[in-house]
Amino acid sequence: MQTISLGPNGPAFAPLGLGTWSWGDTLFWAYGKDFGPEEVEGAFHASLEAGVTLIDTAEIYGFGESERLIGRFCQETDQTVQIATKYFPLPWRWQRSDITKALTASLERLLTDSIALYQIHWPLEFWLKTPDFMAVLAAEVKKGRIQAVGVSNYSAQQMAIAHGCLAAQGIPLASNQVPYSLLNRDIESNGILAQARQLNVTILAYSPLAQGLLTGKYRPENSPSLQGARRLDPRFSTKGLQKLTPLLTLLDTLADKHDKTPAQIALNWLIAQGNVIPIPGAKNASQAKQNAGALGWQLNPEEIEQLRTVAQGV
Numbered sequence: 001m002q003t004i005s006l007g008p009n010g011p012a013f014a015p016l017g018l019g020t021w022s023w024g025d026t027l028f029w030a031y032g033k034d035f036g037p038e039e040v041e042g043a044f045h046a047s048l049e050a051g052v053t054l055i056d057t058a059e060i061y062g063f064g065e066s067e068r069l070i071g072r073f074c075q076e077t078d079q080t081v082q083i084a085t086k087y088f089p090l091p092w093r094w095q096r097s098d099i100t101k102a103l104t105a106s107l108e109r110l111l112t113d114s115i116a117l118y119q120i121h122w123p124l125e126f127w128l129k130t131p132d133f134m135a136v137l138a139a140e141v142k143k144g145r146i147q148a149v150g151v152s153n154y155s156a157q158q159m160a161i162a163h164g165c166l167a168a169q170g171i172p173l174a175s176n177q178v179p180y181s182l183l184n185r186d187i188e189s190n191g192i193l194a195q196a197r198q199l200n201v202t203i204l205a206y207s208p209l210a211q212g213l214l215t216g217k218y219r220p221e222n223s224p225s226l227q228g229a230r231r232l233d234p235r236f237s238t239k240g241l242q243k244l245t246p247l248l249t250l251l252d253t254l255a256d257k258h259d260k261t262p263a264q265i266a267l268n269w270l271i272a273q274g275n276v277i278p279i280p281g282a283k284n285a286s287q288a289k290q291n292a293g294a295l296g297w298q299l300n301p302e303e304i305e306q307l308r309t310v311a312q313g314v
Helices: 037-049 061-074 096-110 130-143 156-167 192-199 210-215 228-232 238-243 245-258 262-271 285-292 301-312
Strands: 017-019 054-056 082-087 115-120 146-152 173-179 202-206 276-278
Touching: 017 037, 037 061, 037 285, 061 082, 061 096, 082 096, 096 115, 096 130, 115 130, 115 173, 130 146, 130 156, 146 156, 156 173, 156 192, 173 192, 192 202, 210 262, 238 245, 245 262, 245 301, 262 276, 262 285, 262 301
Parallel strands: 017 054, 054 082, 082 115, 115 146, 146 173, 173 202, 202 276
Antiparallel strands: none
Protein backbone atom coordinates (compact mmCIF):
# COMPACT_ATOMS: atom_id res chain seq x y z
CA MET A 1 0.00 0.00 0.00
CA GLN A 2 1.14 3.54 -0.78
CA THR A 3 2.45 5.38 2.27
CA ILE A 4 3.20 9.00 3.17
CA SER A 5 6.08 9.89 5.50
CA LEU A 6 5.86 12.84 7.87
CA GLY A 7 9.20 14.50 7.28
CA PRO A 8 12.48 12.93 6.14
CA ASN A 9 12.70 10.41 8.99
CA GLY A 10 9.20 10.63 10.43
CA PRO A 11 6.55 7.95 10.77
CA ALA A 12 4.92 6.62 7.60
CA PHE A 13 1.18 6.19 7.18
CA ALA A 14 -1.32 4.95 4.65
CA PRO A 15 -2.77 8.02 2.89
CA LEU A 16 -5.91 7.80 5.03
CA GLY A 17 -6.48 8.21 8.75
CA LEU A 18 -9.35 7.95 11.21
CA GLY A 19 -10.75 11.07 12.87
CA THR A 20 -12.27 10.66 16.34
CA TRP A 21 -13.80 14.05 17.19
CA SER A 22 -17.21 12.41 17.74
CA TRP A 23 -15.90 9.71 20.10
CA GLY A 24 -17.09 10.55 23.58
CA ASP A 25 -18.42 13.94 22.47
CA THR A 26 -21.96 14.79 23.57
CA LEU A 27 -21.69 18.54 22.91
CA PHE A 28 -21.57 18.49 19.09
CA TRP A 29 -22.26 14.83 18.35
CA ALA A 30 -24.84 12.30 19.49
CA TYR A 31 -22.42 10.07 21.39
CA GLY A 32 -24.35 7.98 23.88
CA LYS A 33 -27.57 8.26 21.82
CA ASP A 34 -27.07 7.09 18.24
CA PHE A 35 -23.73 5.39 18.96
CA GLY A 36 -21.50 4.56 21.90
CA PRO A 37 -18.33 2.73 23.01
CA GLU A 38 -19.14 -0.56 21.29
CA GLU A 39 -19.77 1.13 17.94
CA VAL A 40 -16.60 3.25 17.99
CA GLU A 41 -14.56 0.24 19.09
CA GLY A 42 -15.85 -1.49 15.97
CA ALA A 43 -14.68 1.48 13.89
CA PHE A 44 -11.25 1.29 15.54
CA HIS A 45 -10.68 -2.38 14.79
CA ALA A 46 -12.19 -2.22 11.29
CA SER A 47 -9.80 0.62 10.43
CA LEU A 48 -6.74 -1.30 11.59
CA GLU A 49 -7.81 -4.41 9.69
CA ALA A 50 -8.05 -2.29 6.52
CA GLY A 51 -4.54 -0.88 6.99
CA VAL A 52 -5.63 2.50 8.38
CA THR A 53 -3.32 2.90 11.37
CA LEU A 54 -3.29 6.69 11.91
CA ILE A 55 -5.85 7.53 14.61
CA ASP A 56 -6.29 11.27 15.14
CA THR A 57 -7.68 12.63 18.39
CA ALA A 58 -7.27 15.60 20.76
CA GLU A 59 -7.37 16.26 24.47
CA ILE A 60 -10.49 18.39 23.95
CA TYR A 61 -12.50 15.68 22.14
CA GLY A 62 -15.09 14.55 24.65
CA PHE A 63 -12.94 16.33 27.26
CA GLY A 64 -10.43 13.49 27.17
CA GLU A 65 -12.89 10.65 26.57
CA SER A 66 -11.77 10.13 22.97
CA GLU A 67 -8.19 9.60 24.16
CA ARG A 68 -9.33 7.27 26.95
CA LEU A 69 -11.32 5.14 24.52
CA ILE A 70 -8.38 4.89 22.11
CA GLY A 71 -6.05 3.99 24.96
CA ARG A 72 -8.33 1.17 26.03
CA PHE A 73 -8.80 -0.10 22.48
CA CYS A 74 -5.04 -0.12 21.89
CA GLN A 75 -4.60 -2.48 24.83
CA GLU A 76 -6.85 -4.98 23.05
CA THR A 77 -4.86 -5.29 19.82
CA ASP A 78 -1.42 -6.40 18.72
CA GLN A 79 -1.69 -4.41 15.49
CA THR A 80 0.30 -1.24 14.90
CA VAL A 81 -1.52 1.92 15.96
CA GLN A 82 -0.09 5.36 15.18
CA ILE A 83 -1.73 7.96 17.39
CA ALA A 84 -1.89 11.68 16.73
CA THR A 85 -3.30 14.02 19.36
CA LYS A 86 -3.38 17.76 20.01
CA TYR A 87 -2.69 20.42 22.64
CA PHE A 88 -5.27 23.21 22.96
CA PRO A 89 -3.66 26.58 23.87
CA LEU A 90 -6.07 27.81 26.53
CA PRO A 91 -5.37 31.31 27.94
CA TRP A 92 -4.61 30.12 31.46
CA ARG A 93 -1.87 27.82 30.19
CA TRP A 94 0.78 30.52 30.17
CA GLN A 95 3.97 28.54 30.82
CA ARG A 96 5.93 26.16 28.62
CA SER A 97 5.59 23.54 31.33
CA ASP A 98 1.84 23.51 30.73
CA ILE A 99 2.41 22.01 27.28
CA THR A 100 4.56 19.29 28.82
CA LYS A 101 1.91 18.60 31.47
CA ALA A 102 -0.82 18.41 28.83
CA LEU A 103 1.21 15.93 26.78
CA THR A 104 1.81 13.85 29.90
CA ALA A 105 -1.91 13.79 30.64
CA SER A 106 -2.70 12.76 27.05
CA LEU A 107 -0.15 9.95 27.19
CA GLU A 108 -1.67 8.74 30.45
CA ARG A 109 -5.17 8.68 28.95
CA LEU A 110 -3.81 6.93 25.87
CA LEU A 111 -1.96 4.40 28.06
CA THR A 112 1.29 4.84 26.17
CA ASP A 113 4.75 6.36 26.57
CA SER A 114 5.04 7.70 23.02
CA ILE A 115 2.85 8.82 20.13
CA ALA A 116 3.44 9.33 16.42
CA LEU A 117 2.35 12.97 16.16
CA TYR A 118 1.65 15.83 18.58
CA GLN A 119 -0.04 18.94 17.22
CA ILE A 120 -0.89 22.46 18.36
CA HIS A 121 -4.66 22.51 17.87
CA TRP A 122 -5.08 26.22 17.07
CA PRO A 123 -2.62 29.11 16.54
CA LEU A 124 -3.83 30.91 19.67
CA GLU A 125 -1.07 32.99 21.22
CA PHE A 126 -2.52 34.41 24.45
CA TRP A 127 0.74 34.21 26.35
CA LEU A 128 2.79 31.46 24.75
CA LYS A 129 3.94 32.13 21.18
CA THR A 130 4.75 29.80 18.31
CA PRO A 131 8.49 29.72 19.19
CA ASP A 132 7.50 28.56 22.70
CA PHE A 133 5.26 25.82 21.34
CA MET A 134 7.88 24.58 18.91
CA ALA A 135 10.72 24.68 21.46
CA VAL A 136 8.77 22.43 23.82
CA LEU A 137 7.70 20.01 21.10
CA ALA A 138 11.21 19.82 19.66
CA ALA A 139 12.44 18.86 23.12
CA GLU A 140 9.74 16.17 23.33
CA VAL A 141 10.89 14.70 20.01
CA LYS A 142 14.40 14.46 21.41
CA LYS A 143 13.04 12.81 24.57
CA GLY A 144 11.19 10.26 22.40
CA ARG A 145 7.70 10.99 23.74
CA ILE A 146 6.58 12.15 20.29
CA GLN A 147 7.91 11.10 16.90
CA ALA A 148 6.80 14.14 14.90
CA VAL A 149 5.49 17.69 15.39
CA GLY A 150 2.40 19.08 13.69
CA VAL A 151 0.13 22.10 13.76
CA SER A 152 -3.57 22.50 13.08
CA ASN A 153 -5.57 25.36 11.57
CA TYR A 154 -2.38 27.34 10.89
CA SER A 155 -2.24 29.85 8.04
CA ALA A 156 0.53 29.72 5.45
CA GLN A 157 2.49 32.41 7.31
CA GLN A 158 1.98 30.79 10.72
CA MET A 159 3.02 27.43 9.29
CA ALA A 160 6.20 28.96 7.87
CA ILE A 161 7.07 30.45 11.27
CA ALA A 162 6.54 27.11 13.00
CA HIS A 163 8.63 25.39 10.33
CA GLY A 164 11.47 27.87 10.82
CA CYS A 165 11.47 27.47 14.61
CA LEU A 166 11.73 23.70 14.32
CA ALA A 167 14.28 23.78 11.50
CA ALA A 168 16.60 25.76 13.74
CA GLN A 169 16.69 22.68 15.98
CA GLY A 170 17.04 20.21 13.13
CA ILE A 171 13.45 18.98 13.31
CA PRO A 172 10.92 19.17 10.44
CA LEU A 173 7.37 20.43 10.74
CA ALA A 174 5.49 17.27 9.83
CA SER A 175 1.92 18.36 9.19
CA ASN A 176 -0.80 20.98 9.20
CA GLN A 177 -4.31 19.71 9.93
CA VAL A 178 -6.87 21.86 8.12
CA PRO A 179 -10.34 21.49 6.58
CA TYR A 180 -10.08 20.25 2.99
CA SER A 181 -12.64 18.57 0.75
CA LEU A 182 -14.32 18.93 -2.62
CA LEU A 183 -16.65 21.41 -0.89
CA ASN A 184 -13.95 23.31 0.98
CA ARG A 185 -10.86 24.05 -1.08
CA ASP A 186 -9.82 27.26 0.67
CA ILE A 187 -6.28 25.97 1.22
CA GLU A 188 -5.78 25.96 -2.56
CA SER A 189 -6.34 29.73 -2.75
CA ASN A 190 -5.08 31.07 0.60
CA GLY A 191 -1.51 29.83 0.22
CA ILE A 192 -1.61 26.95 2.71
CA LEU A 193 -1.39 24.14 0.15
CA ALA A 194 1.37 25.85 -1.85
CA GLN A 195 3.36 26.60 1.30
CA ALA A 196 2.93 23.04 2.55
CA ARG A 197 4.29 21.67 -0.72
CA GLN A 198 7.23 24.05 -0.63
CA LEU A 199 8.09 23.07 2.97
CA ASN A 200 7.27 19.35 2.49
CA VAL A 201 4.56 19.56 5.15
CA THR A 202 1.81 16.94 4.91
CA ILE A 203 -1.78 18.15 4.91
CA LEU A 204 -4.07 16.23 7.26
CA ALA A 205 -7.48 16.94 5.78
CA TYR A 206 -10.25 17.09 8.35
CA SER A 207 -13.94 17.13 7.41
CA PRO A 208 -12.93 15.50 4.09
CA LEU A 209 -16.52 14.39 3.52
CA ALA A 210 -17.96 17.76 4.60
CA GLN A 211 -19.65 16.17 7.64
CA GLY A 212 -21.35 13.63 5.40
CA LEU A 213 -22.50 15.87 2.54
CA LEU A 214 -20.23 13.98 0.13
CA THR A 215 -21.42 10.52 1.16
CA GLY A 216 -24.70 10.71 -0.73
CA LYS A 217 -26.66 10.12 2.47
CA TYR A 218 -28.12 13.62 2.48
CA ARG A 219 -30.24 14.55 -0.56
CA PRO A 220 -32.98 17.13 -1.18
CA GLU A 221 -35.65 14.47 -1.62
CA ASN A 222 -34.49 12.22 1.22
CA SER A 223 -32.65 14.07 3.98
CA PRO A 224 -32.40 12.13 7.28
CA SER A 225 -33.11 13.93 10.54
CA LEU A 226 -30.11 16.02 11.53
CA GLN A 227 -28.11 15.50 14.72
CA GLY A 228 -25.45 17.56 16.46
CA ALA A 229 -23.40 20.08 14.50
CA ARG A 230 -25.24 19.37 11.22
CA ARG A 231 -28.34 21.15 12.52
CA LEU A 232 -26.37 24.42 12.44
CA ASP A 233 -25.07 24.04 8.88
CA PRO A 234 -27.28 25.63 6.14
CA ARG A 235 -25.76 23.30 3.54
CA PHE A 236 -27.89 20.51 5.04
CA SER A 237 -31.13 22.42 4.37
CA THR A 238 -33.27 21.40 1.39
CA LYS A 239 -32.11 24.50 -0.49
CA GLY A 240 -28.48 23.82 0.35
CA LEU A 241 -28.73 20.20 -0.78
CA GLN A 242 -30.42 21.21 -4.03
CA LYS A 243 -27.41 23.39 -4.82
CA LEU A 244 -25.13 20.37 -4.43
CA THR A 245 -27.10 18.19 -6.86
CA PRO A 246 -24.64 18.47 -9.82
CA LEU A 247 -21.73 17.34 -7.65
CA LEU A 248 -23.70 14.56 -5.98
CA THR A 249 -24.80 13.34 -9.42
CA LEU A 250 -21.20 13.22 -10.65
CA LEU A 251 -20.11 11.37 -7.52
CA ASP A 252 -22.86 8.84 -8.17
CA THR A 253 -21.74 8.41 -11.79
CA LEU A 254 -18.09 7.87 -10.88
CA ALA A 255 -19.06 5.58 -8.02
CA ASP A 256 -20.97 3.37 -10.44
CA LYS A 257 -18.09 3.41 -12.91
CA HIS A 258 -15.48 2.34 -10.34
CA ASP A 259 -17.79 0.13 -8.26
CA LYS A 260 -17.21 2.43 -5.27
CA THR A 261 -19.34 4.70 -3.10
CA PRO A 262 -19.60 8.50 -3.43
CA ALA A 263 -17.63 8.85 -0.19
CA GLN A 264 -14.80 6.70 -1.55
CA ILE A 265 -14.68 8.83 -4.71
CA ALA A 266 -14.48 12.04 -2.65
CA LEU A 267 -11.71 10.66 -0.42
CA ASN A 268 -9.75 9.28 -3.36
CA TRP A 269 -9.89 12.75 -4.98
CA LEU A 270 -8.15 14.19 -1.92
CA ILE A 271 -5.51 11.47 -1.85
CA ALA A 272 -4.82 12.21 -5.54
CA GLN A 273 -3.77 15.77 -4.65
CA GLY A 274 -0.50 14.39 -3.28
CA ASN A 275 0.93 14.48 0.26
CA VAL A 276 -2.60 14.78 1.63
CA ILE A 277 -4.01 12.39 4.25
CA PRO A 278 -7.78 12.64 4.70
CA ILE A 279 -8.93 11.80 8.22
CA PRO A 280 -12.67 11.10 7.95
CA GLY A 281 -14.59 10.25 11.08
CA ALA A 282 -16.26 6.90 11.63
CA LYS A 283 -18.78 6.05 14.34
CA ASN A 284 -19.00 2.33 13.58
CA ALA A 285 -17.29 -0.51 11.70
CA SER A 286 -19.40 -0.06 8.58
CA GLN A 287 -18.39 3.59 8.16
CA ALA A 288 -14.72 2.74 8.80
CA LYS A 289 -14.77 0.00 6.16
CA GLN A 290 -16.41 2.32 3.67
CA ASN A 291 -13.76 4.99 4.26
CA ALA A 292 -10.97 2.46 3.77
CA GLY A 293 -12.40 1.62 0.35
CA ALA A 294 -10.78 4.86 -0.87
CA LEU A 295 -7.39 3.09 -0.73
CA GLY A 296 -5.70 0.85 -3.28
CA TRP A 297 -6.95 2.46 -6.51
CA GLN A 298 -7.05 5.90 -8.11
CA LEU A 299 -9.22 8.19 -10.21
CA ASN A 300 -7.77 9.11 -13.59
CA PRO A 301 -6.58 12.69 -14.27
CA GLU A 302 -9.69 13.55 -16.32
CA GLU A 303 -12.00 12.45 -13.50
CA ILE A 304 -9.98 14.40 -10.94
CA GLU A 305 -10.30 17.57 -13.00
CA GLN A 306 -13.98 16.96 -13.72
CA LEU A 307 -14.72 16.74 -10.00
CA ARG A 308 -12.78 19.94 -9.38
CA THR A 309 -14.68 21.80 -12.10
CA VAL A 310 -18.15 20.68 -11.01
CA ALA A 311 -17.39 21.34 -7.33
CA GLN A 312 -16.40 24.92 -8.18
CA GLY A 313 -19.91 25.57 -9.42
CA VAL A 314 -21.88 24.44 -6.38
